[in-house]
Amino acid sequence: MLTRVKSAVASFVGGIMAGSSDGEQPSGAELPHKFPYMRPAFLGLSPDEIECSADHIARPILILKETKRLPWATGYAEVINAGKSALNEDQACCEVIMVKKKPGAPSTPSKTPTAKRRSSLPNGEGLGLRESSESDGLLIHYWALFDGHAGSGAAVMASKLLQQHIIEQLQDVLDILRNLGSLPPTVLGEEPNHPGTPGTNRTLTRAASLRGAAGAPGSPSTPPPRFFTEKKIQHESLVIGALENAFKDMDSQIEREKAVYNISGGCTALVVAFILGKLYVANAGDSRAIIIRNGEIIPVSAEFTPESERQRLQFLGFMQPHLLGGEFTHLEFPRRVQRKEVGKKMLYRDFTMTGWAYKTIEDEDLRFPLIYGEGKKARVMATIGVTRGLGDHDLKVHDSNIYIKPFLSCCPEVRVYNLTQYEHGADDVLVMGTDGLWDVLSNEEVSESVTSFLANCDPDDLHRYTMAAQDLVMRARGVLRDRGWRITNDRLGSGDDISVYIIPLMNSLWTTPYFTSLHRA
Amino acid sequence: MAYAYLFKYIIIGDTGVGKSCLLLQFTDKRFQPVHDLTIGVEFGARMITIDGKQIKLQIWDTAGQESFRSITRSYYRGAAGALLVYDITRRDTFNHLTTWLEDARQHSNSNMVIMLIGNKSDLESRREVKKEEGEAFAREHGLIFMETSAKTASNVEEAFINTAKEIYEKIQEGVFDINNEANGIKIGPQHAATNSSLAGGQGGQQAGGGCC
Numbered sequence: 001m002l003t004r005v006k007s008a009v010a011s012f013v014g015g016i017m018a019g020s021s022d023g024e025q026p027s028g029a030e031l032p033h034k035f036p037y038m039r040p041a042f043l044g045l046s047p048d049e050i051e052c053s054a055d056h057i058a059r060p061i062l063i064l065k066e067t068k069r070l071p072w073a074t075g076y077a078e079v080i081n082a083g084k085s086a087l088n089e090d091q092a093c094c095e096v097i098m099v100k101k102k103p104g105a106p107s108t109p110s111k112t113p114t115a116k117r118r119s120s121l122p123n124g125e126g127l128g129l130r131e132s133s134e135s136d137g138l139l140i141h142y143w144a145l146f147d148g149h150a151g152s153g154a155a156v157m158a159s160k161l162l163q164q165h166i167i168e169q170l171q172d173v174l175d176i177l178r179n180l181g182s183l184p185p186t187v188l189g190e191e192p193n194h195p196g197t198p199g200t201n202r203t204l205t206r207a208a209s210l211r212g213a214a215g216a217p218g219s220p221s222t223p224p225p226r227f228f229t230e231k232k233i234q235h236e237s238l239v240i241g242a243l244e245n246a247f248k249d250m251d252s253q254i255e256r257e258k259a260v261y262n263i264s265g266g267c268t269a270l271v272v273a274f275i276l277g278k279l280y281v282a283n284a285g286d287s288r289a290i291i292i293r294n295g296e297i298i299p300v301s302a303e304f305t306p307e308s309e310r311q312r313l314q315f316l317g318f319m320q321p322h323l324l325g326g327e328f329t330h331l332e333f334p335r336r337v338q339r340k341e342v343g344k345k346m347l348y349r350d351f352t353m354t355g356w357a358y359k360t361i362e363d364e365d366l367r368f369p370l371i372y373g374e375g376k377k378a379r380v381m382a383t384i385g386v387t388r389g390l391g392d393h394d395l396k397v398h399d400s401n402i403y404i405k406p407f408l409s410c411c412p413e414v415r416v417y418n419l420t421q422y423e424h425g426a427d428d429v430l431v432m433g434t435d436g437l438w439d440v441l442s443n444e445e446v447s448e449s450v451t452s453f454l455a456n457c458d459p460d461d462l463h464r465y466t467m468a469a470q471d472l473v474m475r476a477r478g479v480l481r482d483r484g485w486r487i488t489n490d491r492l493g494s495g496d497d498i499s500v501y502i503i504p505l506m507n508s509l510w511t512t513p514y515f516t517s518l519h520r521a
Numbered sequence: 522m523a524y525a526y527l528f529k530y531i532i533i534g535d536t537g538v539g540k541s542c543l544l545l546q547f548t549d550k551r552f553q554p555v556h557d558l559t560i561g562v563e564f565g566a567r568m569i570t571i572d573g574k575q576i577k578l579q580i581w582d583t584a585g586q587e588s589f590r591s592i593t594r595s596y597y598r599g600a601a602g603a604l605l606v607y608d609i610t611r612r613d614t615f616n617h618l619t620t621w622l623e624d625a626r627q628h629s630n631s632n633m634v635i636m637l638i639g640n641k642s643d644l645e646s647r648r649e650v651k652k653e654e655g656e657a658f659a660r661e662h663g664l665i666f667m668e669t670s671a672k673t674a675s676n677v678e679e680a681f682i683n684t685a686k687e688i689y690e691k692i693q694e695g696v697f698d699i700n701n702e703a704n705g706i707k708i709g710p711q712h713a714a715t716n717s718s719l720a721g722g723q724g725g726q727q728a729g730g731g732c733c
C-alpha cells in the first residue's frame with residue numbers, strides 16, 4: 001500500500017505544489033511503539049524466521065507450521081512485497097473466542113473484557129473450551145486481514161486489538177443474542193416483546209399515534225400501551241451494529257493512543273466472524289472476500305476506493321468546503337483543467353451524478369480535483385487510494401495542512417451469509433485476500449484455481465486449504481523473470497504484499513460440539 | 522546479534538532424503554524420527570565462526586516433493602550456498618541429482634556454492650549408493666561432497682561449516698559481489714564501515730566478476 005500513498009504524492013508535487021521542502025508528517029517517531037513489528041501470531045515465527053521472511057528477492061510464501069492449526073483447518077499464506085517497503089505491511093489475526101458476560105452487574109458496562117481468547121488452537125477446535133461452561137457464553141470464530149500503508153503501526157495494532165472491541169460490543173448484548181426466542185427489546189429493562197404475539201395494537205391509526213406522541217395518559221402501575229409502530233430489530237442487526245461500533249472504537253483508540261505511542265500509518269480491515277450460525281463479513285477498505293460454493297462465486301464484500309466512494313466524498317467536499325483547503329475542487333473532470341480553458345465548456349460530474357455533463361469552466365475549477373486518477377491509480381486529494389480503514393489520523397496532503405482523515409471512513413460494510421441455509425462440500429470455501437491478490441487475479445481466476453487445486457487434493461488431508469492458499473499466493477506473486485515478477489500468460493505478477501485465507505465451509509467442520517451445544521442452550 | 526556476514530543457504534533434494542532433519546540437527550541438535558513432509562519452505566538460523574569471524578547462516582529448507590517443485594525453484598534465487606541432498610539408501614534419489622543440479626544452476630546465481638550430501642550414513646546395511654559414486658558425481662560437477670547422518674549428527678556440522686568456508690574463500694578472492702544482496706550474502710552491521718575497502722580492494726583477479 002505504501003506506494004499508493006507515495007507515488008501519488010510524487011505526481012501531485014509535480015502537479016500543483018511543486019518546489020517544496022520535505023513535508024514530513026508529524027509522526028510521533030520519537031514515541032515508543034505500542035507494538036513492535038511482527039507477523040501474525042498464529043504463524044509462531046521466531047525473530048530469525050521473521051528476518052528470513054522479509055526477503056524481497058526470493059519472496060518466500062509463508063504458511064502455517066506443521067504444529068499449528070487454525071479453526072476449521074483454515075488455510076493461510078502470505079508473501080512480502082517485491083521491495084516497495086522493507087516490511088510486510090499486511091497483518092492478520094485468527095482466533096476462536098468465547099465471549100462471556102462481564103463480571104458484576106449484568107447491565108453496567110465495565111472496561112475490561114473477560115472473554116476467553118485462544119489463538120492458534122493446537123487442533124482446530126480448542127480443547128478445553130468445553131470445560132469453560134459455554135452455556136453462558138457466545139462462541140465466535142474470527143478471521144481478520146489488515147493492509148497497512150505509510151507504516152505498519154496501525155495495521156499491527158488493529159491486528160492485536162480489533163477483536164477486543166468486538167468482544168466488548170458483543171458483551172453488551174450477550175443476553176439478548178443468546179435469547180433467540182424473542183426479538184431484541186427496544187428499551188432495555190422493559191418487558192420484552194414476544195414475537196409469538198405480534199402486537200395487535202402496534203399498528204395504530206395515524207391519528208392515534210399522533211395522540212400518543214403528544215403524551216398519552218397511562219397508569220403508572222401497568223406498562224404503557226404502545227402507540228407507535230415499532231421497527232422489529234433482528235438479532236442479526238445487533239451483531240452488525242456491534243461490528244460497526246467495534247471498528248469505530250478501534251479507530252478512536254488509535255487516535256487516542258497516538259498521543260503516547262508511535263502508531264504509524266493506517267490500514268484497511270476485513271473481518272469474517274462466525275457467530276450463531278452466520279458468517280458476518282465486515283469490510284473497510286480494498287481487501288475482498290468471496291465465497292465459492294459448488295463452483296459458483298458469491299461476492300461477500302465490496303471495495304471502498306476513491307472511485308467506488310466518489311459521490312460520498314464529493315458530497316462531503318461540497319458540504320464542508322473548508323476541508324478542501326482552497327486547493328481542491330469537489331467536482332470531477334476527465335482530466336486536469338488548464339487555465340486557457342476557462343470560459344469553455346468541459347465535461348464534469350458532481351456528487352449528484354453518475355453520468356457526465358458540460359459546464360462552463362470557471363477559475364475555481366482549476367483547483368486539483370478531490371478525486372483524481374483511474375482504477376488502481378485513483379486517489380483522494382492526490383494522496384490515498386483507499387477510502388475506508390483505520391488510523392491515518394495524521395495523514396495530510398503533501399506539504400500542506402490539509403488533513404485527509406475527514407474523507408476516510410472507519411465504518412465497515414457488513415454483509416451476512418447464513419451458513420446453515422446451504423449444504424457445503426469439502427471444496428466450498430470463503431477466500432479472503434488483500435488487494436495484492438485481487439489486483440492481479442479476478443474472482444473467476446481465483447475460484448478456478450482454488451477449485452481445481454482442491455479437487456486434486458486428498459479430501460481428508462487437513463493441509464489441503466493451507467496448500468491451496470500457498471498455491472494461490474504463488475499464482476498471484478508469480479516467478480521472477482528478467483522483466484520482473486510474472487504470472488500466467490506473461491502478465492505482471494503482484495509486487496504488493498499478498499495475504500490470503502481459505503476458509504472451508506463444509507458443514508461438518510463448524511457443526512462442532514460447541515456449536516451445537518450453544519444452540520441447545 | 523552482531524555478525525560479520527550473513528550467508529543464505531538453501532537445502533534441496535528429493536522428498537524424504539532428510540533435508541528437514543539435517544537442518545534440525547544443525548540448529549537444534551535434535552533428530553526427528555517421523556517424516557513431516559515439508560509443504561512449503563521452513564527457515565533455520567545459526568551463528569558459526571570462520572577465521573575468527575561471526576557468520577550467521579540463514580537456511581531455507583524446501584519441499585522435495587514433485588508437486589511443490591515450482592515453488593521450491595523460486596527460492597533458489599539469492600542463495601549463496603546450496604546443500605543438495607540424496608539418501609544413500611535410495612538410489613532413485615541419487616539418480617535425480619542431475620535434474621536438481623540443472624534446476625539449481627538455472628535458477629540461482631552462478632557463484633552459488635553447492636555441497637552434495639549423501640545422507641543417512643548411519644544406515645550402512647541398507648546402503649544403495651557407494652561413497653565413491655557420490656565423490657565421482659561431485660568431482661564431475663564441481664561440487665563439494667560429504668556423507669552425513671542427521672540421526673547420529675555425523676558430519677552435519679562439517680557440511681554446513683565447510684560450505685560456509687568455501688563461500689568465505691570466494692569472498693576473499695573477490696568472486697562474490699558482496700554488495701549485491703541477490704548473491705545471498707549480507708555484510709553485518711559491525712562490518713559495514715569497512716565494507717567498501719573489502720569490496721573494492723580485494724577482488725584483484727576477478728573484480729566485478731560476481732555479477733551475473
Ligand SMILES: Nc1nc2c(ncn2[C@@H]2O[C@H](COP(=O)(O)OP(=O)(O)OP(=O)(O)O)[C@@H](O)[C@H]2O)c(=O)[nH]1
Binds near residue numbers: 553557560672
Ligand atoms: N536413519 C536415518 N534416518 C533419517 C536421517 N535423516 C532423516 N531421516 C529420516 O528420513 C525421513 C525423512 O526426513 P525429512 O528430513 O523429513 O525429509 P525431507 O528431505 O525434509 O523431506 P521433504 O520435506 O518431503 O522434502 C524421516 O523419517 C527421518 O527420520 C538419517 O540421517 N538417518
Ligand SMILES: [Mg+2]
Binds near residue numbers: 540542557582583585
Ligand atoms: Mg522436509
